[in-house]
Amino acid sequence: MSTSSFKNKCVTQVYCIYCDSLLCTRGMKAVLLADTDIELFSTDIPPNRTVDFVASCYATESCQCKLRDIACLKCGNVVGYHVVAPCKPCLMSCNNGHFWMFNSDAVSTVNRLDPSGLNLLLWGDLPELDDQEDENLDSQSEEEFIR
């Protein structure tokens, strides 16, 4: 989470358009870096117990990011994807640092309000998350059981 422009964005609740189940309470409206015509909703933390992966990783034509589709756990329909590994160009360009995306045609959204109930809740108001480092691939553990 870097630039100030992201802090002024509205926090949205994201619902599955097929079965109306709540997918995520920390969404942000964004555009795809590789193709800025495409709108979507992104979030920073893995949606908890509302979606799960389907199939395997793939890359698209637009860029070399390694992606994996996610589907709503209730109805099983694909609602978005997770960026398993971003490609260098995307990582280098201005991005909101979110790795979980929802396709705008698969979800319906509602803007959240702040505690007063009068104003829209903005991303700048949300508490910061702890920095999660990528787990170091511990090669030691693999090699413990071979001889």
Add this chain to the structure above:
Amino acid sequence: MCDKMAAGTENRVLSYSVFKWSSYSSTYLPENILVDKPNDQSSRWSSESNYPPQYLILKLERPAIVQSITFGKYEKTHVCNLKKFKVFGGMSEENMTELLSSGLKNDYNKETFTLKHKIEEQMFPCRFVKIVPLMSWGPSFNFSIWYIELHGIEEPEVVQPCLNWYSKYREQEAIRLCLKHFRQHNYTEAFESLQKKTRVALEHALLTELHDRLVLRGDFQACEELIDKAVRDGLFNQYISQQEYKPRWSQIIPKSNKGDGDDNRPGMRGGHQMVIDVQTETVYLFGGWDGTQDLADFWAYSVTENQWICISRDTEKESGPSARSCHKMCIDSQRRQIYTLGRYLDSSVRNSQSLKSDFYRYDIDTNSWTLLSEDTAADGGPKLVFDHQMCMDSEKHMIYAFGGRILTCNGAADDSRGSEPQFSGLYAYDCAAGTWRLLREDSCNAGPEDIQSRIGHCMLFHSRNRCLYVFGGQRSKTYLNDFFSYDVDGDHVEIISDGTKKDSGMVPMTGFTQRATIDPELSEIHVLSGLSKDKDKREENVRNSFWIYDIVRNSWSCVYKNDQAVKENPTKALQEEEPCPRFAHQLVYDELHKVHYLFGGNPGKSCSPKMRLDDFWSLKLCRPSKEYLLRHCRYLIRKYRFEEKAQTEPLSALKYLQNDLSLTVDHSDPDETKEFQLLPSALFKSRSDFIPLGFSDVDQTYAQRTQLFDTLVNFFPDSMTPPKGNLVDLITL
């Protein structure tokens, strides 16, 4: 008669209504399966969760012979599609029989399955059909069914006779249960009267004769003769084939050469390699890690001589491979050659030593090593790998190598931020031409021909159906549970099992350093599970478990599980029973003589991390033999005879125990001996201790003899025996 009419009649779509359901979620109502709308994602039934039981019960408009079922799908692949399901059918809800066990492909095509609709060539009707989803393509997702069509015959001219047959069949079974009950309770008149009136046979004439000899006449000698003849006529074969294997481990103490001291057999090690030449019954062992350094000794064990011979103390000195561990070997029994590829290098050594993947061949008859390649990577083959798998295809003179982690040299001093580990793909080596070919790159894609590379997996070559079988393994921190086969001639991958959590308990768990072998004749894969890789779990439930995978039936069965924790000072008895759990060991199989051999490994003792094992075991999987069953039956008959005698003539009974009964006991078997030693207590028990439940109105002797009869009858095929159930069991409180 039913069949002739069926030939001319059409197989039609059968009308049904959705009768009952376990649950549904949101708008995905059960009734939606009546409508086929592949482009509407909401036109389906979806369960509320994937916790069992989940089901749909369909009720047919009219009783019908249900011959097939068709599943419709969504226009795209969908995680809720049923990967595994069962279909049941019957005339009533309570009484249904399994008609189909299968799964759907995760695509957009309709699929039709034949349902079981005959019992021994006789068609039977159903009124209810129950569909039970067991697994969806996405393990955490709910079950969905989009559209169901049932096909069959509902013409009354065909169905009515089948209904009549079914009704008659049930009546007949009811009569047999009554006959059994009457006979058990000695209602002789009722029994004879019912039998005369209905002319229904309770059992095969041979068993009636057994009953006569045993229960009515108490002629035990004649009983034994009958059983003896039955066994010799092969009547017990069906029972034997249904029995589970029992593992029999035996530690091998080889003959020692005179004056050779400790060097007459291989020392302790892990990460070594073993292959077996079944033609000569010779086990070859090379290299390994002894806890401190790599080894380069090369041994041969002759099963017939029960002796190890050291072929070479240091193969490097004889133009062979340098000391190594975590290499892989395979043997070409036909040409009597052994190949070795790969090895593990500690990260501290890696930067200084070259990472060339050398490839050697040993010729048994000339006792000579040949360097086939200095670096297989340069020849288009795999890079230097460890914990990979290698199989020999003697017929086409090819070698297949798959997986393993590629050893890389990290320039940076800080190893912790190294790049992602690389896993090696599937390669084929043409031995005659000396060339390598990459068959499959490591791929995380879900395409039908894509395979994910890995380490610590099992790979076996089935020489008869010419397929490689691969399962399990690990990729960094992920344990892989999948199981697939690769047809080497057709260059085609077939996924046998995706590997999901739902299978737990029914298939060998990964993360347990498995070793596997294959029996191409029986089409079975044997898997020995070792030590859990999870250190926290290790002390609690250290276990060995042995599994058999029946390739044809696509089913796993667990032969045994050792749940005992390894004690610090195991008693001698325990030690002799079976090898302690371990990893980095080697297991080979002699498919001709049906014996496994196991050597060494790492017992994973955190207090002595350098300790390795040097024990050598053989494993035989045994099923009871005809001779064993015959002896067992004789024992049962004589044991009963003793108990009967004990009531009236204790002295005579004691003598009988010591002589005739004792003859039927295997005194070298601790369990049998123990049981035998407890038998004399019968001499001191009173009559009333013996009354079996459910026979209160019958003469005691008659009741007890009937019990023995019921026991003996179990060894005979079901088609010959009286019904298994009892009338009294139908009574509930």
